[in-house]
Amino acid sequence: MGADAAIGERVAAWFASGHRPLPWRAPGYPAWGVLVSEFMLQQTPVARVIPRLAEWLARWPAPADLAAVPAGEAVRAWDRLGYPRRALNLHAASVAITERHGGIVPSDVDALLALPGVGPYTARAVAAFAYGIRVPVVDVNVRRVLARAVRGVGEPGPARTNEELAVMETLLPADPERARLANAGVMELGQTVCTARTPDCARCPLVDHCAWRDAGYPAYTGPAAPRQKPYAGSDREVRGRILRELRASELPVPAARIAGLWPDDAQRDRSLAGLLADGLVEAAGDGYALPSS
DNA sequence: GTCCAGTCGG
DNA sequence: CCGACCGGAC
Structure with a gap:
């Protein structure tokens, strides 16, 4: 052996x-x-x-x-x-x-x-x-x-x-x-x-x-493992916050309420667009919801 | 701050 | 090959 x-x-x-x-x-x-x-x-x-x-x-x-x-x-x-x-x-x-x-x-x-x-x-x-x-x-x-x-x-x-x-x-x-x-x-x-x-x-x-x-x-002297970026303030945190709101609601969440979830408009828009592109969120009326299909 | 029975797209 | 992707626990 x-x-x-x-x-x-x-x-x-x-x-x-x-x-x-x-x-x-x-x-x-x-x-x-x-x-x-x-x-x-x-x-x-x-x-x-x-x-x-x-x-x-x-x-x-x-x-x-x-x-x-x-x-x-x-x-x-x-x-x-x-x-x-x-x-x-x-x-x-x-x-x-x-x-x-x-x-x-x-x-x-x-x-x-x-x-x-x-x-x-x-x-x-x-x-x-x-x-x-x-x-x-x-x-x-x-x-x-x-x-x-x-x-x-x-x-x-x-x-x-x-x-x-x-x-x-x-x-x-x-x-x-x-x-x-x-x-x-x-x-x-x-x-x-x-x-x-x-x-x-x-x-x-x-x-x-x-x-x-x-x-x-x-x-250990080899190549360093890739460093993780901080979660706080990241797009991942914003995405998590939006999704948490949608999970908590059986009805579509109005766009105005999404807007209140994160102060930085550009980052919030970017994160929401990412969620839509990933299929984790879909537009529903004048708001957003979890995917219905 | 780091790590965690990883996967995916660029 | 590399970075993005959630969130809680130590």
């Missing part, structure tokens, strides 16, 4: 020996529930997703249920999870699943990738966790664990999607069930032990298989 394969087996064993009872890991959890959870988990921490996921699935237990309501209802139910385009994409995905896949979430990675809002991570996460298919799953946690344990550097740096998928593939056990445990285990390891700020190496199952540790924890 090569070094990488040893890593996969170790993490699978560590994960199988006990992990947090996340709802989407429960045996028999529906593929639709896994898909919804993965949309919600795109850049939103686990703890914030758990309560919203249950509400969503109680209301729309299958893709066809969501496909049957206007997209605006999905945006409204998304509430303040953030990045509301995900709600729009999830609705569009439910329509595509209903029309193209007979209402069944596809298991094929390429079919999943063709769905709106489904990228390299989500497609493989659904294939691996909902259907038990042996495919590498790479999210930010996996990227960090691979950077440290395999490449011996402290941070993953800019994304190198294809290369990281290939590396993860090499450490997956041949057996699909063990591969699933390895995928889930590396993610869990990165989230709970091999964390960005303060890794807890004393609890790490890879303590003797870590290139970063072997190298003496060298400081």
